Amino acid sequence: MITLLTGMLATAVLAGGVLALAALGEVLAERVGVTNLGVEGLMALGAVTAVMTVSSVSSPWVGLLVAGLVGAAGGMVFAFGAVVMRANQVLCGLATTFMGLGLSTALGHNYAGQPVTTTFGHVSVPVLSSIPVIGPALFGQNILIVPIYVLLPALVHFVMFRTRHGLNMRAVGENPAAADAAGIPVMAMRFWYVTLGGAMAGLAGGYLTLTYVPVWSEGMVAGRGWIALALVIFAGYRPVIVTLSALLFGLVTALSFVGQAHNWPIDPAFLNMLPYLGTMAFIIVPVVVWHRMRRVMAAPAALAQPYYRDVR
Amino acid sequence: MAARAFQRLPSAPAGRILVLRLAAIVLSLFIIAGVLALSGHSPVTLAELILRSTLGSRFGLEDLALFMCPLLLTGAAVTVCGTIGLWNIGAEGQFYAGAIAATGVALGLHGPAVVLLPIMTIAGILGGMAWITVPTLARAYAGVNEIITTLLLNFIASLLTYYLTTGPWRDRISGAQVSTQRLPVAIPEMWGIVHWGFPVAIVIVVGLALVLSRTRWGYEIRIGGANPEAARYAGIPVRLRIISVMLLSGALAGLAGMFEVAGTVHRLQGGMANNFGYLGIVVAVLARGSCLNVIPAALLMALILDSGIVMQTQQLSASVVLAITGLILFMIAIGDELAHYRPVASTTPKGKAS
Numbered sequence: 001m002i003t004l005l006t007g008m009l010a011t012a013v014l015a016g017g018v019l020a021l022a023a024l025g026e027v028l029a030e031r032v033g034v035t036n037l038g039v040e041g042l043m044a045l046g047a048v049t050a051v052m053t054v055s056s057v058s059s060p061w062v063g064l065l066v067a068g069l070v071g072a073a074g075g076m077v078f079a080f081g082a083v084v085m086r087a088n089q090v091l092c093g094l095a096t097t098f099m100g101l102g103l104s105t106a107l108g109h110n111y112a113g114q115p116v117t118t119t120f121g122h123v124s125v126p127v128l129s130s131i132p133v134i135g136p137a138l139f140g141q142n143i144l145i146v147p148i149y150v151l152l153p154a155l156v157h158f159v160m161f162r163t164r165h166g167l168n169m170r171a172v173g174e175n176p177a178a179a180d181a182a183g184i185p186v187m188a189m190r191f192w193y194v195t196l197g198g199a200m201a202g203l204a205g206g207y208l209t210l211t212y213v214p215v216w217s218e219g220m221v222a223g224r225g226w227i228a229l230a231l232v233i234f235a236g237y238r239p240v241i242v243t244l245s246a247l248l249f250g251l252v253t254a255l256s257f258v259g260q261a262h263n264w265p266i267d268p269a270f271l272n273m274l275p276y277l278g279t280m281a282f283i284i285v286p287v288v289v290w291h292r293m294r295r296v297m298a299a300p301a302a303l304a305q306p307y308y309r310d311v312r
Numbered sequence: 313m314a315a316r317a318f319q320r321l322p323s324a325p326a327g328r329i330l331v332l333r334l335a336a337i338v339l340s341l342f343i344i345a346g347v348l349a350l351s352g353h354s355p356v357t358l359a360e361l362i363l364r365s366t367l368g369s370r371f372g373l374e375d376l377a378l379f380m381c382p383l384l385l386t387g388a389a390v391t392v393c394g395t396i397g398l399w400n401i402g403a404e405g406q407f408y409a410g411a412i413a414a415t416g417v418a419l420g421l422h423g424p425a426v427v428l429l430p431i432m433t434i435a436g437i438l439g440g441m442a443w444i445t446v447p448t449l450a451r452a453y454a455g456v457n458e459i460i461t462t463l464l465l466n467f468i469a470s471l472l473t474y475y476l477t478t479g480p481w482r483d484r485i486s487g488a489q490v491s492t493q494r495l496p497v498a499i500p501e502m503w504g505i506v507h508w509g510f511p512v513a514i515v516i517v518v519g520l521a522l523v524l525s526r527t528r529w530g531y532e533i534r535i536g537g538a539n540p541e542a543a544r545y546a547g548i549p550v551r552l553r554i555i556s557v558m559l560l561s562g563a564l565a566g567l568a569g570m571f572e573v574a575g576t577v578h579r580l581q582g583g584m585a586n587n588f589g590y591l592g593i594v595v596a597v598l599a600r601g602s603c604l605n606v607i608p609a610a611l612l613m614a615l616i617l618d619s620g621i622v623m624q625t626q627q628l629s630a631s632v633v634l635a636i637t638g639l640i641l642f643m644i645a646i647g648d649e650l651a652h653y654r655p656v657a658s659t660t661p662k663g664k665a666s
Contacts, residue, residue, distance in 0.1 A: 037459070041638075077642075087645040090399060090459070091597055095642035098590070102635025109629055218631070223467045230460045269475035276464045280446070283461065287454045306649075308320060 002133065008254045009137040014212045016250025017148045018043075018204050022228035023235070023242045024152060025200025030237055031160065032193045033173040033302040034082060037093025039201045040225025041100020042074045046205025048108040051216040054118035055111065063118065064206045071202015072195050074100060079194040083187060086306035097225070105218045116214040120144060142211050149243060156239040169193065173300035176307040186307050201225065223276065230279045234286070236297030245282070252278035317655060324651035329600070332651045336643035344636055358626060362619040372618060374504040378576050379614035382407070384513040385568035386592025387599060387606045387613075388520055393561040394601055395524060396554060397537040402447065402462025403565040404589025405469035406440040410566025411573040412473060413439030415580040418495040419481060425497040432497070433570055440566015441559045443469060448558040452551045458558070466589065474582045481580065490582035499575035507575035514607065516564070521603035533557055565589060587634065591617075594641050600648075616640070 022039055029036045046067035054063040074096060081092040125139035138145060160166040171179040172189045180186050208224070209216055231249060235242035256271035264271070286297075345355035366372040386403040393400040400406075413435040421428060443465060450456035474490065477483075481492045499507040524530035536543040536550045543550050568588065577584055591613055598609035620633035 081642055081646050085646045085649055087649040091645035092642060094401075094590075094593060095638045095645060098638025098641060099635050100638075102631045102633070102638060105631030106629050106635065223464070226460065226463050230464065233457055233460065267475055267479065269471045269479075273468050273471050276467045279464050280461060284446070284450045284454065284456050287456055288450075 004258065006133050006136055008251070008258050009133060010141060011254035011257050012247060012250035013137045013145060013149070014141060014250070015253040016247040017145060018208045018212060018224055019228050019231060019249055020148050020153075020243045020246035021207055022201045022204035022225060023231040023246055024156060024239055025197035025204070026228055026232045027197075027235075027237055027239050027242050028156065028200070029194045029197035030232055030303055031173045031300055032169055032190045033176060033300055033305065033307070034079075034190055034194050035089050035093060035229075035304045036075070036078055036082075036096070036194060036197055036201075037090060037229065038074065038078045038096025038100060038198070038225075039228055040221055040223065041097035041104075042071045042078075042198050042201035043100075043205035043208070043225045044104035044221045045074055045100045045107075046071045046202030047209045047221060048104040048111070048205075048216055049202075050206035051108065051111050051116055051209050054116060054210065055114075058118045060118055060120045060210045063210055064203060067206025068199045068203040071205065072199035074202065075195040075198015076191075078198065079191045082306075083190045083194060086308065089304050089306070101221075108216045108218070111216050113215065113217060116209055116216070118210075119214045120211045144207060144211070148207075149247070153239045153243040160239060170300070173302055176302050176305075180307070180309060190307075201228075204228070227275060227279050230283050233297075233299070234279075234282045237299065249275070249278065249282070318653040319656045320652050321654055322652075324648065328651040329648060332647035333598075333644055336647035337640060340636070340640045340643045343639060353626065353628070358623070361626070362622045365622050366615060366618040370504065374506050375621065376611075376614050376618050377503075377506040377510050379617045380610045381507075381510045381513050381575070382568040382572050382588040383591060383595050383610040383613050384517050384606060385564050385571070386588050387595030387610050388517050388603055389561040389564035389568070390592045390596035391599055391601060391603055391606055392520065392524070392533075392557055392564070394596055395530075395537050396533050396557045397540070398451065398554065398558065399459045399593075400444070400462050400558065400561045400565075401459050401593065402444060402465050402589070403561075403568075403592045404585050404587070405462070405466035406443045406562045406565035407569035407572070407585045407589050408466075408469035408473050409439040409443035409562075410436035410569030411439075411580055411584065412469075412476065412569075413442075413566070414570040414573050415476075415481070415492060415495065418497055418574070419492065422496075425500075428497045429499065429574065432574055433567065436566045436570025436573075437563045438566070440562040440564070440569065442562075443566070444558055444562030448555055448562075451558065452554045470583075470585070473580065473584070477580055477582050483579070488579070492580045494578050495574060497574065498578055499571065505576075507571070509571035509575040513568075513571065516567075517603055517606050524603060529553075529556075565592070568592075591637065594637055597641065598644065613637075 022043055026036060026039055049070045050063040050067040053066040054060060078092055078096045081087045082089045120142040122141060123143045129135045129140035160169065168179065168184045169189060172184060172186050176186045205221065213220060227249065231242055231245050235245045253275050256274045259266060259271045260268050348355045348358060366376060386407065389403045390400050414432040417432045417435045418428060421431065444462065447458050447461035447465065450461055451458045477490045477492055483491050483493045485493045499509050501507050524533065532543065532548045533553055535546070536548060536553050540550055572584065573580055595606060595609045595613050598612065599605035616637060617633060620630055623632055624630050
């Protein structure tokens with residue numbers, strides 16, 4: 001039982017980390033009022049470029065860096081359309097996903113199916129990793145787990161809710177006209193946070209192929225970008241809650257793994273549906289059960305609305 | 313203050329949209345040609361090859377019609393949803409659901425095609441509607457974002473298809489992988505390999521255009537999309553309209569799946585939806601909310617898919633088509649926004665005699 005629980009939590013932490021990174025990036029973009037539906041495509045690009053990089057440079061850090069840079073570049077392309085040109089955000093996002101998925105498959109053609117040998121290896125933090133159940137999961141896997149689950153969300157939370165800059169940032173997402181009148185550079189704010197969100201989607205893709213699933217194949221992102229988008233809504237656009245829900249979500253994924261490993265009498269296809277069914281339940285059940293949730297977890301008021309200075 | 317040289321109009325004139333879209337497509341083609349040239353393919357020979365094997369040959373034209381058929385229906389599915397201001401990103405899943413339901417009927421019942429085909433059609437429609445039911449109710453009664461819920465169901469439908477075609481419904485006769493056996497009935501063909509689903513799809517799209525523009529229901533849908541508050545104030549039951557529109561949207565996508573399985577592929581296969589659901593979004597965007605425009609939009613999209621076949625023969629992976637579609641969609645999104653701007657006669661500073 002203990003080994004089962006330990007194994008499940010370890011898988012959950014790994015699987016959830018991918019989502020946590022991507023979803024935290026999307027929180028940044030949505031808090032300044034931009035929905036980036038391109039996360040799925042940017043993750044695919046990050047995943048494939050990380051694999052391509054480590055096949056010639058044997059350092060996972062360089063692979064992760066390249067994945068992040070590629071994600072940032074993709075985020076900039078999206079931001080050019082959705083923020084600078086003020087085109088429809090849903091369309092630009094879908095277009096980014098199409099481009100990302102198509103390009104990543106074309107780029108990764110020669111790398112498909114080959115196991116990645118350069119990955120983030122196991123790191124055991126001396127005392128902490130011997131804590132039963134949670135120790136091996138949190139401190140006995142790879143070096144990125146603590147940054148992803150603790151440092152980054154804490155940093156984003158602090159900046160967003162405890163600094164003047166964070167207040168400005170939220171103002172841009174709630175009421176860009178007022179923010180503009182107060183002298184906050186709305187466009188620059190949106191552009192750079194969307195780019196940062198794209199970089200984190202790229203990192204999430206790189207993290208996917210450098211730790212959790214060390215092989216590139218077409219369609220391997222498998223909707224994780226969309227799940228990350230759903231988590232952002234579920235978590236009410238809050239950085240700490242989004243990270244926790246990514247972990248919760250990782251548990252759902254781990255459940256399907258455990259089921260397959262222990263030969264539960266359920267077809268793997270149905271176990272593989274669990275993450276998607278779980279996400280559906282995550283975003284529907286809370287609003288139905290607890291009506292006040294809709295107000296408490298409301299989206300930024302100017303979400304998905306382009307800002308025109310001269311049109312009121 | 314310097315005078316602004318451009319003014320943003322609340323809605324863009326159709327002429328400007330057309331011009332800017334052509335510019336967007338031409339620019340996309342130049343970018344694609346540049347990338348192809350850099351990767352060692354000759355864009356000119358490729359373009360010639362594409363033109364010859366799509367519009368310039370009987371087979372190319374037949375393929376074009378076969379590609380158009382599902383795109384017309386999924387494009388219409390996304391368009392009707394868009395009329396009331398909602399995005400159905402789940403046409404892919406509803407397509408699978410329709411295909412699964414129709415296949416279930418074909419494999420489970422026995423009888424002449426005259427009897428089976430109508431039942432399969434109804435099953436396909438109901439399958440598509442069933443697949444969008446949960447997102448519909450969640451949207452109408454709890455305000456849950458339909459983009460995410462409809463999309464997540466695509467993955468579930470795809471996994472379900474995979475399960476059926478490798479498990480209970482796998483091909484036991486010829487042993488084809490991830491596929492059912494050949495269905496006992498098929499939609500009759502009318503021109504080469506083009507089946508009767510194609511003209512039916514066109515009739516449906518035209519009929520929808522009439523319903524949306526000429527009936528009370530269509531009017532209420534359009535008002536509900538343009539201004540939900542005003543619609544509610546005017547006594548239009550917006551919630552019921554949302555439900556009916558979303559179910560109709562699912563029905564259209566389900567029908568697309570039925571046509572594809574009974575007319576084109578003749579088997580239920582894993583991956584058979586072939587992105588038709590997602591490309592339906594592109595078609596709907598190109599159509600700008602008008603069902604009649606879905607026809608030329610589906611034609612353009614079918615042309616792109618048809619050229620994808622040629623590219624595959626030239627050692628370019630099929631995924632390139634998806635990237636190209638994305639690029640064109642991106643450029644068109646920008647072009648549509650730019651079409652809102654009208655150059656204003658540059659206002660010379662006051663007091664300066666002209």
